[in-house]
Amino acid sequence: EPEVTQTPSHQVTQMGQEVILRCVPISNHLYFYWYRQILGQKVEFLVSFYNNEISEKSEIFDDQFSVERPDGSNFTLKIRSTKLEDSAMYFCASSFFYSLHDNEQFFGPGTRLTVL
Amino acid sequence: SQKIEQNSEALNIQEGKTATLTCNYTNYSPAYLQWYRQDPGRGPVFLLLIRENEKEKRKERLKVTFDTTLKQSLFHITASQPADSATYLCALGSSNTGKLIFGQGTTLQVKP
Numbered sequence: 001e002p003e004v005t006q007t008p009s010h011q012v013t014q015m016g017q018e019v020i021l022r023c024v025p026i027s028n029h030l031y032f033y034w035y036r037q038i039l040g041q042k043v044e045f046l047v048s049f050y051n052n053e054i055s056e057k058s059e060i061f062d063d064q065f066s067v068e069r070p071d072g073s074n075f076t077l078k079i080r081s082t083k084l085e086d087s088a089m090y091f092c093a094s095s096f097f098y099s100l101h102d103n104e105q106f107f108g109p110g111t112r113l114t115v116l
Numbered sequence: 117s118q119k120i121e122q123n124s125e126a127l128n129i130q131e132g133k134t135a136t137l138t139c140n141y142t143n144y145s146p147a148y149l150q151w152y153r154q155d156p157g158r159g160p161v162f163l164l165l166i167r168e169n170e171k172e173k174r175k176e177r178l179k180v181t182f183d184t185t186l187k188q189s190l191f192h193i194t195a196s197q198p199a200d201s202a203t204y205l206c207a208l209g210s211s212n213t214g215k216l217i218f219g220q221g222t223t224l225q226v227k228p
Binding site for chain 1: 148150152154157158159160161162165205207209211212213214215216217218219220221
């Protein structure tokens, strides 16, 4: 069964460093998302991406964050200068088609980011 | 501001019983509501979607109801099994970008 994959599973970085989290969405999906979950808290929307551009971003997704689909398979989240409060589990998700009737999202296993 | 509330306390039930989880929301008019399952350290897994014009949806042992007047969804697992033990997340969507807003989840523990 096709699945969303994410690498690395765990990333440890120093505050102020840049990190890139990588995702391979399901191959025929058209819509891509990043969410994050701080330990013990709820899953929070960061950004949605369609047709090679950002569709919507949350207030969390400030200028330190960027997303890219550099080729036909990868979808990346970059954090330019990490802060302690960026420590969280980051989930990539994808969906085949979005309508107001169907938006089943498939989530990856997550990347745990630890900022020291 | 938009608010989604799920029972924060864990729900403990005996195997074979029906588990009922609640999702309430305020200041929001979702086009649809979804339920996901999340196991520790894993990503959410989609279970069911119910649209604003639907009252009830079923899938095997799962049943979801959606009352837009009460602004509430109920999620039922019948004949529960220990393997159903997990955290269940309610998620609302209405934008044209696929954005989902999640509740904090309810942890279900099914005892044999």
